[in-house]
Amino acid sequence: MANSTSSSAAETAFVRSDMVPSQAPPASEVGVIGWMRKNLFSSIPYTILTLFSLYLIWLVVPPLLEFGLFNAVWSGSDREACTTAAQGGIQSDGWVGACWPYIGSYLNQFIYGRYPIDQYWRVNAVFALFAVGLVPVLIPRVPYKGLNVLYLFGVFPVASFILLTGGNITLDGFLLPDAIMAPSFVKFIIDYLVLTAVVCLIGYAIARGTEAPVAPMIRNILIAMGVLLVILLLFATNFGLESVTTDQWGGLLVTLVIAVTGIVASLPIGIVLALGRRSQLPAVRLLSVVFIEFWRGVPLITVLFMSSVMLPLFLPEGVSFDKLLRALIGVALFAAAYMAEVVRGGIQALPKGQYEGAMAVGLSYWQMMQFIILPQALKLVIPGIVGSFIALFKDTTLVLIIGLFDFLGMIQSSYSDPTWASPVQSLTGYLFAALVYWAFCFAMSRYSLYMESRLDTSRR
Numbered sequence: 001m002a003n004s005t006s007s008s009a010a011e012t013a014f015v016r017s018d019m020v021p022s023q024a025p026p027a028s029e030v031g032v033i034g035w036m037r038k039n040l041f042s043s044i045p046y047t048i049l050t051l052f053s054l055y056l057i058w059l060v061v062p063p064l065l066e067f068g069l070f071n072a073v074w075s076g077s078d079r080e081a082c083t084t085a086a087q088g089g090i091q092s093d094g095w096v097g098a099c100w101p102y103i104g105s106y107l108n109q110f111i112y113g114r115y116p117i118d119q120y121w122r123v124n125a126v127f128a129l130f131a132v133g134l135v136p137v138l139i140p141r142v143p144y145k146g147l148n149v150l151y152l153f154g155v156f157p158v159a160s161f162i163l164l165t166g167g168n169i170t171l172d173g174f175l176l177p178d179a180i181m182a183p184s185f186v187k188f189i190i191d192y193l194v195l196t197a198v199v200c201l202i203g204y205a206i207a208r209g210t211e212a213p214v215a216p217m218i219r220n221i222l223i224a225m226g227v228l229l230v231i232l233l234l235f236a237t238n239f240g241l242e243s244v245t246t247d248q249w250g251g252l253l254v255t256l257v258i259a260v261t262g263i264v265a266s267l268p269i270g271i272v273l274a275l276g277r278r279s280q281l282p283a284v285r286l287l288s289v290v291f292i293e294f295w296r297g298v299p300l301i302t303v304l305f306m307s308s309v310m311l312p313l314f315l316p317e318g319v320s321f322d323k324l325l326r327a328l329i330g331v332a333l334f335a336a337a338y339m340a341e342v343v344r345g346g347i348q349a350l351p352k353g354q355y356e357g358a359m360a361v362g363l364s365y366w367q368m369m370q371f372i373i374l375p376q377a378l379k380l381v382i383p384g385i386v387g388s389f390i391a392l393f394k395d396t397t398l399v400l401i402i403g404l405f406d407f408l409g410m411i412q413s414s415y416s417d418p419t420w421a422s423p424v425q426s427l428t429g430y431l432f433a434a435l436v437y438w439a440f441c442f443a444m445s446r447y448s449l450y451m452e453s454r455l456d457t458s459r460r
Helices: 002-012 031-039 044-070 100-112 117-138 145-165 184-210 214-235 252-277 282-296 300-314 323-349 352-360 365-380 382-402 407-416 425-455
Strands: none
Touching: 044 425, 100 117, 100 252, 100 407, 100 425, 117 145, 145 214, 145 252, 184 214, 252 282, 252 323, 252 382, 252 407, 282 323, 300 323, 300 382, 323 365, 323 382, 352 365, 365 382, 382 407, 382 425, 407 425
16 A cells, blocks of 8 residues: 555656746836835825825926026026016016026125125135035044044134134133233133132032042043133134124024034033933932923023023123124023933933943943943934934024024025015025025935934844
């Protein structure tokens, strides 16, 4: 019986000797049609959403292209170029067509504001120095990242301040009474030594309270105060440049100064506040919570108004701060409060095992935060950080309320010029502003996606 079964299986067995040739996938699964079926029409809800999106695009994009490109005016010397029917101005059924010669005529003011024309090279030099420092930092494979960061956050701010303002500021003290006859520089040095001593005492108290080594803390404070003194002395040096006050700045220059300063200052301050809010010291935690909740509960427009109008009322007689400096401080502190909550969310997202593992190998609190916790937390909240940066960049338009003419403010101020007054002047200006803001924000968004993909190694 077994032999019969074996012989029957041998007769019916089949062994393929030739491979079946490969066949092309169905046309509905590859190419444009396959991509559309997979991403746009994979289900009934997705199909409805795709059709609705196409309808919105059809409503918005063709009129926008018609206004900005096809019916636009590209040459002319005054408003007459944008108000004739033949060139896309006022027609029988209304006005159409952007007036791009108006943008070209005012382009310098949109970028430099009221900065002296013969000093434009200083602003261009600052833009070039910023690009030289920023591009190597953003490209991961470029070597000498430490030197690049030192240049971008150390050398560049000092050089840009001297170039834009002309330097040669006056250093004067305020602790010594006016009755003491002494040169301003001597009073400044005495005040600075007193301030250094106070900061060292605060550092000593913090080190004692957190059981950190006292000597390294005092040494770092002295190094920082020494570097700050050198920077102030450079600001006071006369380099032979024409003095340009900040009320002459404007346009894209002011927008970038406020945005970059706010972005650079808000991240480290936000990290410190986030750590302070999670601190085990009640006083530090209370101060951090009060600071964060206060600044998050006040609109930015109120912060700018208070810094410009109310703050001078509380200062001693004869003491004043530059209006742009007040706006920079207000914007930085406002953004830092929101950044603190973003960073705190990343810190709290880490499992407890990360803290326990760091403490198990003998790391101190600051070593644990520097090497273990913060690198992982910041990687998790890259979208939130970049979102805060983009919101801050767009919120710079609010400085117009305190008399600072940023990029959008200069565009609005140009509407009062009758030389280019036309029905399409304001629409052209706002379209140009939207394109510029979109370009900056889109670049930040795409770079954040790139960094997310590069750093997201744990989920690959």
